[in-house]
Amino acid sequence: MQDICQRIEKAYQLFFKHNKKGVRPPGFKKVKKYKSFTLKQAGYKFLGGNRIKIGKQVYQFYHSREIEGKIKTLTIKRTPLGELFMLAVVAHESELEIKSTTSKIAGFDFGLKTFLTGSDGTLIDSPQFLKQSLNAIKKASRIHSKKVKGSSNRERARKNLVRKYEDVCNRRRDWFWKLAHKLTDTFDVLCFETLNLKGMQRLWGRKISDLAFGEFLQILEWVAKKKNKQVVYIDQWYPSSKTCSDCGHILEKLDLSVRQWRCPSCNSVNGRDENAAINILSCWGINHWVR
Numbered sequence: 001m002q003d004i005c006q007r008i009e010k011a012y013q014l015f016f017k018h019n020k021k022g023v024r025p026p027g028f029k030k031v032k033k034y035k036s037f038t039l040k041q042a043g044y045k046f047l048g049g050n051r052i053k054i055g056k057q058v059y060q061f062y063h064s065r066e067i068e069g070k071i072k073t074l075t076i077k078r079t080p081l082g083e084l085f086m087l088a089v090v091a092h093e094s095e096l097e098i099k100s101t102t103s104k105i106a107g108f109d110f111g112l113k114t115f116l117t118g119s120d121g122t123l124i125d126s127p128q129f130l131k132q133s134l135n136a137i138k139k140a141s142r143i144h145s146k147k148v149k150g151s152s153n154r155e156r157a158r159k160n161l162v163r164k165y166e167d168v169c170n171r172r173r174d175w176f177w178k179l180a181h182k183l184t185d186t187f188d189v190l191c192f193e194t195l196n197l198k199g200m201q202r203l204w205g206r207k208i209s210d211l212a213f214g215e216f217l218q219i220l221e222w223v224a225k226k227k228n229k230q231v232v233y234i235d236q237w238y239p240s241s242k243t244c245s246d247c248g249h250i251l252e253k254l255d256l257s258v259r260q261w262r263c264p265s266c267n268s269v270n271g272r273d274e275n276a277a278i279n280i281l282s283c284w285g286i287n288h289w290v291r
Contacts, residue, residue, distance in 0.1 A: 003038035003073075036077040044074050052086070061086055068092055080162040107191040107281025109240065109273045110213050112204065113259075117273035119281040124179065129172045130210035137164045176216045180223040188229055191284040192217065193276070194236035234283045240276040244268065 011026035019025075045053045050061050054076070069092030077085045107119040115126035130137075140161040147154035183190060195217075200208045217231070224231045234240075242251040249265035259272050 002040045035079075036075055038073050038075045040073050079166075081159055081166070101188065104187045105189040105191070105281065106187045107277045107279070107284065109193065109276040109280060110195065110211075111273045112207060112211070114273060115211060117277050119274075119277040121274070126211055127171075127175060128210050129168045129175075130206070133164060133168050137161070137168075140164050172212060173215070173219070176212075176219045177223070180216070180220040183220065184224050184227050184229045189284075190220070190224070190229070190231050191280050192231065192233050193238065193240055193280050194233045196236060232284055234280055238279075238283055240279040240283070241272055243275075243279050244270060245275050245278040245282070246270075 008026065015023055015025050039054070043054065046067075047053055047058065050063055052059055052061060067088050067090060069090035071088050071090050073089045075087040075089075077087060079085070106122070108122075109117045111117060114123050116122070116124040118124075140157070144154065144157040144161050147157050195213055197208070197214050200213075221231050223229075239250055242254045243249070244263040244266065246268045247263060247266040249263050251261070254261065254272075260269060261272070262269050
């Protein structure tokens with residue numbers, strides 16, 4: 001009840017804040033659409049091993065990792081395929097000390113052509129997993145739409161469609177984890193530009209969803225924290241692409257279609273993404289030493 005009341009309160013606060021924009025008040029959800037519930041202080045008890053008591057029922061679960069620290073909340077989540085997961089939020093005190101193992105610092109710029117461009121010349125292309133599986137997803141979606149509503153065939157087709165999407169998400173997430181470990185093993189400090197993901201989503205839609213910059217940064221921050229590395233961000237409005245990394249000249253305008261430009265001040269040729277990555281690193285370095 002505590003968690004449900006907090007959800008309702010948060011929903012109404014958002015409604016009163018944005019009601020002038022046409023936002024509707026919160027309503028009841030169908031049971032099939034309710035994906036999770038959270039137990040805060042009571043309602044569950046770990047019985048040892050892989051057993052837990054929720055209410056009056058005892059369940060078995062698979063340990064993906066040991067629970068360390070004091071449990072604050074326990075969430076039971078159901079996926080679209082009907083699989084159940086248990087997520088425990090714990091309070092664990094730890095002192096974070098940035099360890100220098102490589103003594104390397106790099107700036108990175110996200111791009112549509114190249115996923116990541118590093119200030120040291122590193123180029124990382126995205127596999128674009130959604131684009132690879134798009135034909136299979138479209139075929140599964142057509143089959144699902146042709147089935148009779150409420151029939152077992154439609155439910156079977158729905159699960160097949162969900163599996164296609166989950167396969168894309170799992171492959172992308174696996175690639176993100178491997179890339180995050182690779183970067184944190186190579187660099188001690190990683191600098192990025194703050195992204196306006198909602199604005200990018202409006203401009204490029206499915207392309208941004210496939211690249212999933214926000215999800216990658218969340219994974220990278222978690223891996224960096226575990227390894228005592230540092231992920232830093234510069235100001236969103238810093239003109240990293242329009243600033244010459246050689247002389248500091250700032251262009252008044254630079255179209256997105258322009259991939260290279262010549263500086264009118266020092267006559268140097270700057271690649272859009274490479275130049276931005278160098279400027280991101282320089283911007284963080286200046287702010288860091290000023291502090």
